Amino acid sequence: MSTAKGLNLTLKVWRQKNDKDKGQMETYQVSDISTDSSFLEMMDILNEQLINEGKDPVAFDHDCREGICGSCSMYINGQAHGPSREITTCQLHMREFKDGETIYIEPWRAKAFPVIKDLVVDRGAFDRIMASGGFVSVNTSGNTQDANSIPIPKADADKAFDAATCIGCGACVASCKNSSAMLFVSAKVSQFALLPQGKVEAAERVQNMVSQMDEEGFGNCSNTGACEVECPKGISLDNIARMNREYLSASVSANKQ
Amino acid sequence: MTTLNSKIPEGPIADKWTNYKNNINLVNPANKRGIDVIVVGTGLAGGSAAATLAELGYNVKAFCYQDSPRRAHSIAAQGGINAAKNYQGDGDSTYRLFYDTVKGGDYRSREANVYRLAEVSTNIIDQCVAQGVPFARDYGGLLDNRSFGGVQVSRTFYAKGQTGQQLLLGCYSAMSRQIGKGKIKMYNRHEMMDIVKIDGKARGIIARNLVTGEIERHSAHAVVIASGGYGNVFFLSTNAMGSNVSAGWKVHKKGAYFANPCYTQIHPTCIPQHGDQQSKLTLMSESLRNDGRIWVPGKKEDAEAIRAGKMKPIEIAEADRDYYLERRYPSFGNLVPRDVASRAAKERSDAGFGVGTNETGEAVYLDFSAAIMRYGQEQANIHGHHDASKEKIQALGTDVIEKKYGNLFQMYEKITADDPYKTAMKIYPAVHYTMGGVWVDYNLMTTIEGCYCIGEANFSDHGANRLGASALMQGLADGYFVLPYTIGDYLSNDIRTGTIPTDGPEFDAAVKDVQDKIDFFINNKGTKSVDHFHKRLGKVMWNQVGMERSEEGLKGAIAEIKQIREEFWKEVNVPGTNDSMNPELEKAGRVADFLELGELFARDALDREESCGGHFRVEYSTDEGEAMRDDKHFAYVSAWEYKGEPADAVLHKEELKYENIELKTRSYK
Numbered sequence: 001m002s003t004a005k006g007l008n009l010t011l012k013v014w015r016q017k018n019d020k021d022k023g024q025m026e027t028y029q030v031s032d033i034s035t036d037s038s039f040l041e042m043m044d045i046l047n048e049q050l051i052n053e054g055k056d057p058v059a060f061d062h063d064c065r066e067g068i069c070g071s072c073s074m075y076i077n078g079q080a081h082g083p084s085r086e087i088t089t090c091q092l093h094m095r096e097f098k099d100g101e102t103i104y105i106e107p108w109r110a111k112a113f114p115v116i117k118d119l120v121v122d123r124g125a126f127d128r129i130m131a132s133g134g135f136v137s138v139n140t141s142g143n144t145q146d147a148n149s150i151p152i153p154k155a156d157a158d159k160a161f162d163a164a165t166c167i168g169c170g171a172c173v174a175s176c177k178n179s180s181a182m183l184f185v186s187a188k189v190s191q192f193a194l195l196p197q198g199k200v201e202a203a204e205r206v207q208n209m210v211s212q213m214d215e216e217g218f219g220n221c222s223n224t225g226a227c228e229v230e231c232p233k234g235i236s237l238d239n240i241a242r243m244n245r246e247y248l249s250a251s252v253s254a255n256k257q
Numbered sequence: 258m259t260t261l262n263s264k265i266p267e268g269p270i271a272d273k274w275t276n277y278k279n280n281i282n283l284v285n286p287a288n289k290r291g292i293d294v295i296v297v298g299t300g301l302a303g304g305s306a307a308a309t310l311a312e313l314g315y316n317v318k319a320f321c322y323q324d325s326p327r328r329a330h331s332i333a334a335q336g337g338i339n340a341a342k343n344y345q346g347d348g349d350s351t352y353r354l355f356y357d358t359v360k361g362g363d364y365r366s367r368e369a370n371v372y373r374l375a376e377v378s379t380n381i382i383d384q385c386v387a388q389g390v391p392f393a394r395d396y397g398g399l400l401d402n403r404s405f406g407g408v409q410v411s412r413t414f415y416a417k418g419q420t421g422q423q424l425l426l427g428c429y430s431a432m433s434r435q436i437g438k439g440k441i442k443m444y445n446r447h448e449m450m451d452i453v454k455i456d457g458k459a460r461g462i463i464a465r466n467l468v469t470g471e472i473e474r475h476s477a478h479a480v481v482i483a484s485g486g487y488g489n490v491f492f493l494s495t496n497a498m499g500s501n502v503s504a505g506w507k508v509h510k511k512g513a514y515f516a517n518p519c520y521t522q523i524h525p526t527c528i529p530q531h532g533d534q535q536s537k538l539t540l541m542s543e544s545l546r547n548d549g550r551i552w553v554p555g556k557k558e559d560a561e562a563i564r565a566g567k568m569k570p571i572e573i574a575e576a577d578r579d580y581y582l583e584r585r586y587p588s589f590g591n592l593v594p595r596d597v598a599s600r601a602a603k604e605r606s607d608a609g610f611g612v613g614t615n616e617t618g619e620a621v622y623l624d625f626s627a628a629i630m631r632y633g634q635e636q637a638n639i640h641g642h643h644d645a646s647k648e649k650i651q652a653l654g655t656d657v658i659e660k661k662y663g664n665l666f667q668m669y670e671k672i673t674a675d676d677p678y679k680t681a682m683k684i685y686p687a688v689h690y691t692m693g694g695v696w697v698d699y700n701l702m703t704t705i706e707g708c709y710c711i712g713e714a715n716f717s718d719h720g721a722n723r724l725g726a727s728a729l730m731q732g733l734a735d736g737y738f739v740l741p742y743t744i745g746d747y748l749s750n751d752i753r754t755g756t757i758p759t760d761g762p763e764f765d766a767a768v769k770d771v772q773d774k775i776d777f778f779i780n781n782k783g784t785k786s787v788d789h790f791h792k793r794l795g796k797v798m799w800n801q802v803g804m805e806r807s808e809e810g811l812k813g814a815i816a817e818i819k820q821i822r823e824e825f826w827k828e829v830n831v832p833g834t835n836d837s838m839n840p841e842l843e844k845a846g847r848v849a850d851f852l853e854l855g856e857l858f859a860r861d862a863l864d865r866e867e868s869c870g871g872h873f874r875v876e877y878s879t880d881e882g883e884a885m886r887d888d889k890h891f892a893y894v895s896a897w898e899y900k901g902e903p904a905d906a907v908l909h910k911e912e913l914k915y916e917n918i919e920l921k922t923r924s925y926k
Binding site: 050147 | 309312323325326327329330332333342344377380381383384386387388389392393394395396398399416417422423433434436437468499535536537540668671672674737738786830833837838841
């Protein structure tokens with residue numbers, strides 16, 4: 001015996017054919033959606049309905065559907081990943097909505113994330129920032145020292161882990177009024193800055209990553225904190241403070257050419 | 258009929274890999290710059306291979322269907338990665354990891370490959386730490402370990418419940434470094450549509466740009482398939498929505514044998530299905546079985562009351578609970594291997610003791626209340642609260658559990674709206690991993706020369722059942738430490754070949770085939786969606802080719818799948834066009850391949866008249882419901898050769914020889 005109920009909903013969904021199209025909101029009705037369904041299962045039902053009506057289904061990014069791959073990227077009722085905290089869109093369940101409700105569904109909106117189609121955006125800028133310095137320059141030969149040869153204080157390891165849980169979804173950028181990518185970049189900078197293995201090239205890393213971030217057209221950080229609130233993994237603003245310290249100290253010590 | 262040569266090096270098992278490495282041909286650094294390698298898939302296997310090959314100096318082209326290599330489904334692995342480090346001093350060794358893996362795989366894996374895997378496992382941990390992977394540590398600053406099913410040592414390294422994520426991001430970092438240098442050319446949102454063979458050798462692929470729809474030609478001196486498993490043939494699984502068999506199936510159709518398709522892992526601890534609208538299933542890490550106890554009501558009437566919503570688990574007295582794993586398997590208890598735990602859950606549910614409140618009633622409890630009290634008491638002792646109240650102890654224990662499994666508990670609560678700190682979790686088995694895959698020799702080369710297959714996509718290391726925390730180990734072992742050696746030996750013959758042109762007749766023919774199929778889908782304008790067929794296939798697979806298989810069921814499944822496939826080609830409806838992003842078109846191509854694989858899968862299961870690991874035939878079981886293996890007749894790998902229809906596939910056998918481990922009936926009692 002299930003406690004699930006069937007919801008009838010009005011959906012206002014952003015439709016855009018490609019990056020050149022202007023795009024517009026379209027209205028759809030869906031009915032008898034189980035409250036146990038996930039938000040993306042509701043989107044599947046909408047798409048099945050559209051296909052059966054001979055219409056083009058709504059394109060959206062999704063893959064793991066368990067909140068870890070970072071693919072899904074919907075702006076729901078004015079919030080990245082919808083109304084609940086610390087979850088991705090795929091973890092959002094329909095029990096968060098009321099029967100008869102109207103739901104607005106839009107893509108991430110940022111200059112650095114151009115729309116590809118409907119709700120799908122291009123987050124390649126994040127990959128390029130990573131390629132500019134989001135790594136430790138050690139080859140994968142396996143001929144490194146024993147994993148336990150450098151003890152790492154548990155507190156540092158835990159903080160590095162917390163920063164490293166970023167899934168690169170881009171909710172921070174979408175939520176920020178300046179479309180800043182500081183939370184994303186600072187999470188990677190912090191993870192490595194907190195570990196002895198990453199400290200070696202910390203100064204160069206932070207300068208390269210920040211410079212690539214600027215080049216991609218992300219805005220500045222004005223410490224509003226919307227990114228932290230909307231981050232599905234609860235990445236802390238402390239990381240931005242740490243990155244700023246790292247960046248400042250790298251700039252003044254500047255042994256970079 | 259060709260004979261299968263697994264190319265296992267001579268010599269004692271412990272020396273094989275070392276001797277092999279000492280005797281292979283190498284490619285000098287200058288020559289590597291003239292050699293191209295294609296890697297399809299960017300999970301732990303593909304990502305680590307791409308990064309390492311690029312570091313060595315080869316020109317790598319890497320492909321993934323996702324928008325970034327960081328999203329491959331390895332990212333969702335939760336519990337951990339095994340390595341024979343013996344940091345705990347509890348008796349672990351390379352041999353023991355090797356032994357556990359062969360035994361866990363129910364004696365259906367290749368000894369030499371498994372030994373090599375165990376041997377390089379320790380390098381993986383060293384490597385990942387050097388890359389900045391933040392593994393869990395103890396208060397002394399050293400790495401922490403936990404236990405997984407089917408073993409009696411603690412050899413699993415972990416990063417909370419996000420180990421796969423941290424390892425994949427480590428891989429992605431290494432890849433990013435090479436992408437920045439231009440040594441890896443990354444093709445995101447691209448799908449491999451076919452492999453191109455020239456003079457019998459793999460020389461390139463046809464790929465589709467999923468944004469523009471453009472069909473592209475890419476050439477290389479070798480092609481590496483690292484596209485993961487095919488669990489989505491069941492429609493509902495814990496795999497990512499996009500996970501598919503197509504890359505492996507395309508090489509199969511061009512000459513690569515497909516091995517043991519019926520070996521599928523049904524993971525015991527997943528969140529039960531909620532209803533027909535469900536799109537995928539979610540795993541709860543096996544690590545939870547370190548502390549969670551699995552039970553169902555001992556009385557049928559209690560189970561009925563729970564299913565009807567008239568009773569709560571907490572109201573059932575300790576004496577009326579059946580901790581059936583602890584009862585049936587006292588020495589391994591809740592930590593029996595996955596296949597054993599899954600079947601036991603099904604047995605209890607089928608017998609009427611299931612506690613699911615959904616339509617199926619299928620679920621068992623995974624209960625943390627005992628662990629919460631145990632840890633709480635320990636904390637109370639440490640802090641000197643010797644007269645702590647039950648509530649205080651509970652709060653302290655909850656804290657410990659939260660630190661260990663916080664993200665998993667949160668995930669459970671989000672999906673089910675139940676608080677697992679307060680009430681027992683409900684779990685049920687679900688399709689999770691496929692041990693079968695493209696057949697490879699010791700070099701990880703398929704039966705197509707120059708075409709390699711690594712990670713979950715190949716068949717080699719896990720036999721008929723994979724132990725927990727071994728998938729990550731195999732992916733990284735293949736990509737970081739095995740393939741880079743074996744592929745070099747092959748490529749040493751290609752130092753004078755030069756760039757392979759893409760305008761020859763082989764590429765033309767492959768492009769035409771791909772284009773024809775896409776045109777067919779777009780123009781067919783049938784009456785049913787791709788998902789309609791995928792769901793039907795999934796139902797047949799789950800009911801007849803799932804946890805329990807019978808001759809009659811399998812024969813029925815084969816006929817039914819064939820019929821669904823015929824209907825698919827008549828009635829499938831793919832909306833939209835082929836010159837822009839079209840997810841339905843992508844799905845259509847993948848489901849077309851699943852519909853062929855599904856039939857071969859059932860045929861393989863029918864052919865294997867024994868029960869082993871994840872393959873359980875009702876005709877071959879003991880009175881107690883335990884699997885009955887038949888080593889006399891079935892100690893071989895089934896490698897299928899493509900001949901058109903799945904019914905025409907030809908079976909080749911690789912005999913499995915056990916020289917270092919004695920074949921025994923697997924017992925966890």
